[in-house]
Amino acid sequence: METTTVKLYSLNYKEAKTYMFALLFIAGNIALPQICHLVPGGGLTWLPIYFFTLIAAYKYGFRVGLLTAILSPLANNVLFGMPPVDVLPIILIKSSLLAAAAAYAAHRSDKVSLLAIVGAVLAYQVAGTFAEWAIVKDFFVAVQDFRIGIPGMLIQIFGGYAVLKAIAKL
Incomplete structure (x- = not known):
């Protein structure tokens, strides 16, 4: 599996860059769901609210x-x-789990790694499914992302990999 050396950051809350980058990725996470929601069921299928969270946590x-x-x-x-x-x-739980999983995967791999991204996406989805099951008490509802959102997970993995490779040297 091909990997690319990447400049990874671990910005802290005292740096203005932390908030600048967060606002940039938040804007992406606002725009992308609006585009996906133009298609009926687009949010449930494409899981757009997570895409830029993955990029933000992995890179920054x-x-x-x-x-x-x-x-x-x-x-x-x-x-x-x-x-x-x-x-x-x-x-919010799944998004937070994704931020933790992606940051951890980036830290451990120290590269843009397809395998690390797969691991991050699977980790947040599996842990998030259990959290959702505990909250809604309905397993069928809890596994919804695995029933409907596979295309979104694939976009997170392959699209995230492509974006991270594109910005690897920044």
Whole structure:
């Protein structure tokens, strides 16, 4: 499997760059879901709210990823009513898990690695499924991303890999 050397960062909350990058990725996580929601069921299939969280956490570390993970769904909910309030806690949990998994995968691999990205996506999805199951008490609902969202997970993996390779030297 091909890997590319990447400049990875672990920005802290005292740096202005942390908030600048977070705002950039939050904007992406606001725009992409709006595009996907033009198609019926687009949000459930393409899982767009997670895409830029993956990029943010992998490239710029857990703090930028976590800001993106928390503020993106909240901003989308306030601006557009999506995700709906009743699923917002689950989206926030999954987004936060993704930020942690992607930052950890990047730290461990120290490269743009397809395998590391696959691991991050599977880790947040599996842990998120168990969290969702504990909250909604319905296994069928909890495995929804694995029933409907496989295309979105594939976009996260392969699209995320492509974007991270493209910005690897930045």
